[in-house]
Amino acid sequence: MTPQPLLEVRNLSKSFHGRRSGDAKVMKAVDDVSFDILPGETFGLVGESGCGKSTTGRALLRLIEPDSGSVSFQGQDLLKMPRKQLHSTRRQIQMVFQDPYSSLNPHRRVGVILDEALKIQYRLPRKQRTERVHRILDRVGFAEDYYYRFPHEMSGGQRQRIGVARALIVGPQLIICDEPVSALDVSIQSQVLNMLHDLQVELGLSYLFISHDLSVVRHISHRIAVMQKGRIVEQGPTDEIFSNPQHPYTRQLLDAIPASHPRLARERRTALTTPVS
Amino acid sequence: MTSFAPRSPLFPGMTADRRSLQLRRIRNNSQVMTGGSILLLILLIALIGPLLTPSGPYETDTPNRLLPPSTTNWFGTDNFGRDLFARVVSGSHVSLMVGFSVALITSGLGLVIGLVAAYFKTADRILMRILDGFMAFPAILLAIAIMAALGVQTENVIVALSLVFTPYVARVVRSSALVVKEQTYIESLRAQGASAYRVLWVNIAPNVLSPLLIQATFIFADSIITEAALSFLGAGVPPPEPSWGNILFDGKTLIFSAWWMTVFPGLTIMLVVLGINFLGDGLRDLLDPRHKSIRK
Amino acid sequence: MTNPALLTVTDLKTSFLTERGPVTAVDGVPFTVRRGETLGIVGESGCGKSVTADSIMRLLDEKDASYSGSVELNGRDLLSLPETEMRRARGSELAMIAQDSMSSLNPVFTIGNQVIEAITVHQKMSQKDAYRLAISLLERTGVPEPEHRMTQYPHELSGGLRQRILIAMALSGNPKLLIADEPTTALDVTTQAQILTLIRALQSSSDMASVLITHDLGVVAEMCDRVIVMYLGQVVEEADVDALFDSPQHPYTRGLLASIPEIDGDRSQPLNVIAGRVPTLHDVPTGCRFAERCDFATDKCRDSAPPLEDVTLETVDMLAGDATPRKVRCWNWRHIPMNTSATTAKAIR
Incomplete structure (x- = not known):
């Protein structure tokens, strides 16, 4: 028996119209997208x-209002939910953004940023909030004095860990990660990826992991969906997608990934230039 | 690595070693230093000036009318024999007070209007059209019209000038807020479920304070000039209370026989406005990230 | 040639x-x-x-x-x-x-x-x-x-x-x-x-x-064809591209290679992490610039800066036949065992 999905997305669609009103040009940014995310699973997009x-990631949280479809989270449709109820559901679904430089308010200390996230969702006495902020800082690997740091005093990787802490502090079950490591250097990227993995194991989190980097998505995801022009062209377990891609676009993507060793790169080039007899 | 330094009021978001860097940048910024020195000097004279004058600004002394500058009457005397230095000093109280009040009021109003317009679409359309209407009039004409409606009084000068200059501040605040609004941390707050109040007043507002401060200094200078112009035209501070504008007005007919009555108040206005503008330009260089010359 | x-x-x-x-x-x-x-x-x-x-x-x-x-x-x-x-x-x-x-x-x-x-x-x-x-x-x-x-x-x-x-x-x-x-x-x-x-x-x-x-x-x-690896303003390693991927000498190069998730790599292993962060150019370390992040650093590394030295054929057998010289800026490159970098994944600091 397969477990009950945490999130069920069905026929989600969102179109954008041309800049001028009455413009016939309609861009289907998200076109009839459906997928499930299971508890404790990383789903790569x-x-x-x-x-x-x-756009799909943002539409799930209604940061962009989708045109049609349904997004049911633990059996409740987020898209039909009144704003009040949506507010408290946001405790369960949080988001981590791509750019660690613009995703933290430069005028606020790290502790205040985390405290604010907590204040938005819970009515707690200050003492309890501060305690929770310190606990979460410790969990993502920061010493106590980082409470008083400003974002500009931290490196990109450290900021991204604060971004994760801000999502974690309200106790979510699902975190939507929108290109969380694409702005980071490789050695820092691995810090964040390992941390996300450890947190998942420890807390049973689910991730929707959005990225353009196939190697990263492969490393962290249990299942993957490949999107092209607003549609999901292929989805399945990670190993199957990578070892036996069905859709030509998936194959095209996989072929374009740079080789991990110069010898492999040369072999592939000679294979491409010598015609198959 | 201790980072417990208190917040610096001028540069929020700065710890001790960064602040000393900021202080060095201020000291190295010749415009801020020159402008600041000029203003400090004028302020000092405005404060201790009354102790240095031979007579008060309202004391007439008809036998000694229209005396040229001398060691007793540094700026000379006017057509009623009043000491011109005392009148310019006393006028500085009025002018600086008007300038400061207008800068303060327009900043407050401009901040509220600009932020609301930046965040709410409908409010934006309504507010911006009203402000456009205000800005379609030349500042001085609008000020005269408002003065005519309200009556000639020092307080009304402040009201009129505040109405005239608020749109300019609101526009600056709105455009900076629109930039901040697009930052990811604002989207992140929405994703967390933050209220409009929290987004706007707790998170966007502090980010527009530097452009607001810069704009306020220019409004300060502009309102001193406009107040002088209003008083010169008889629509500003009512006589006999001296203001730089109506001292100039008194000297207008005597410009060829008593040059000191126009030159000294005129020079004072110029000096103050120059000082404020220096300060404003310098602050812009210091606070505007686009003008920053920090390299990695 | x-x-x-x-x-x-x-x-x-x-x-x-x-x-x-x-x-x-x-x-x-x-x-x-x-x-x-x-x-x-x-x-x-x-x-x-x-x-x-x-x-x-x-x-x-x-x-x-x-x-x-x-x-x-x-x-x-x-x-x-x-x-x-x-x-x-x-x-x-x-x-x-x-x-x-x-x-x-x-x-x-x-x-x-x-x-x-x-x-x-x-x-x-x-x-x-x-x-x-x-x-x-x-x-x-x-x-x-x-x-x-x-x-x-x-x-x-x-x-x-x-x-x-x-x-x-x-x-x-x-x-x-x-x-x-x-x-x-x-x-x-x-x-x-x-x-x-x-x-x-x-x-x-x-x-x-x-x-x-x-x-x-x-x-x-x-x-x-050839690669130089830079760290904090200096060249830390220079080699032919095959040699660099086959046998990276500098600990930084090794760490870098091991921290990339490879498209054909083992997904069950955590990725390598190079601990710490790059120092700023305002406080460049006196010794080796990579020392404070290096798993193999010794006191010598922290005290004095290593030169960019030639990697000679006698010392690295596997380079036999390699025509172009290799260089590395590390005091200990001779003593660092191969294939350790991938297993040195440290906890996030």
Whole structure:
């Protein structure tokens, strides 16, 4: 028996109209997208820029209002929910953004940023809030004095860990990660990826992991959906997608990934230039 | 690595070593230093000036009318024999008070209007059209019209100038807020479920304070000039209370026989406005990230 | 096989005056590029790789940047050329393509205007000839419908097409050296693969050398003949591309290679993490610059800075047959066991 999905997305669609009103040009950013995310699972959403993967992530949280479809979270449809109820559901679904530089308010200390996230969702006495902020800082690997740091005093990787802490502090079950490591250097990228993995194991979190980087998505995801021009062209377990891609676009994407060793790169080039007899 | 430094009021978001860097940047900024020194000097004279004058600004001394500058009457005397230095000093109280009040009021109003317009679409359409209407009039004409409606009184000068200048501040605040609004941390707050109040007043507002401060200094200078112009035209501070504008007005007919009656108040206005503008330009260089010359 | 050096960079130092005092962003960098060769410069942000490129082109504002050392192109030192001659050299002897294709093109002029301008800056020819040359350049760089593209504006084209146009402009003066600063970082994988293929094809048909600056070791594997790895303004390792991937010597290079999730790697293992963060240029460590993040650091590493020394054949057997010299900046490279880097994943600090 398969477990009950945490999130069920069905026929989600969102179109954008041309800049001028009455413009006939309609861009289908998200076109009839359906997928499930199971508890404790990482679901990877890959595709190239403009394929609608980020719009999908935002539409789930209604940061962009989708045109049609349904998004049911623990059996309740987020898209039909009144604003009040949506507010408290946001405790369960949080988001981590791509750019760690613009995703933290430069005028606020780290402790205040985390405290604010808590204040938005819970009515707690200050003492309890501060305690929780310190606990979460410790969990993402910061010493106590980071409470008083400003974002500009931290590196990109450290900021992204604060971004994760801000999502974690309200106790979510699902975190939507929109390109969380694409702005980071490789050695820092691995810090954040390992941390996300550890947190998942420890807390039973689910992730919707949105990225253009197939190697990263492969490393962290249990299942993957490939998006092209607003549609999901293929989805399935990670190993199957990578070892036996069905859709030509998926194959095209996989072929474009740079080789991990120069010898492999040369072999592939000679294979491409010598015609198959 | 201790980061318990208190917040610096001028540069929020700064710890001790960064603040000393900021202080060095201020000291190295010749415009801020020159402008600041000029203003400090004028302020000092405005404060201790009354102790240095031979007679009060309202004391007439008909036998000694229209005396040229001398060691007793540094700026000379006017057509009623009043000491011109005393009148310019006393006028500085009025002018600086008007300028400061207008800068303060327009900043407050401009901040509220600009932020609300930046965040709410409907409010934006309504508010911006009203402000456009205000800005379609030349500032001085609008000020005269408002003065005519309200009556000639020092307090009304402040009201009129505040009405005239608020749109300019609101526009600056709105455009900076629109930029901040697009930042990811604002989207993140919405994703967390933050209220409009929290987004706007707790998170966007502090980010527009630097452009607001810069704009306020220019409004300060502009309102001193406009107040002088209003008083010169007889629609500003009512005589006999001296203001730089109506001292100029008194000297207008005597410009060829008593040059000191126009030159000294005129020079004072110029100096103050120059000082404020220096300060404003310098602050812009210091606070505007686009003008920053920090490299990695 | 004797291939004379086209570009020889010796002890290049580039310093900036900042408000917090002077910093040396590039600190004594040596390398050579031979004809037709592709040299990769890899490193993370802030390592000085882009400043190195800008220094070779002398594109930095010389009011607050100063150079020392030498950059010899065909035996002529670019750093001591007068600005007018340097300007002539740019575009005709060496050309550059940048990462951001949108801001590298002027949004108010058509593609045609800009390509023709790039041509006529260096070559005296009629508008008609320049137009014809522009079309042929666009054809060479694989731009479809070149006549139509000439009338379009930058924002009407995709990122990949814009990058092709920039390459066409860079090729207009037949440069002997092409410097590409993260040419595909802003592009999607499929477009990246196309652009990389294009650069390689252009190079093999014209014996043009190139310096490819990138943070992406995959791009290095695809494109480069030789690689230098930079860390905090210095070269820490130089090697043939195969040798670098087979047997990285410097702990930093090893850590970097092990921290990339590979498309065919083992997913159950956590990724390698290089602990700590890159120090700022304002407080460069006295000893080895990588010491505080290095798993193998000794007291010697922390106290004195290692030189960039030759890796000799006697000490590394597996390099037998490797013609070009390798260099590494590490006191302990002889003693660091192979294949340890992947297992040294530390807890996040």
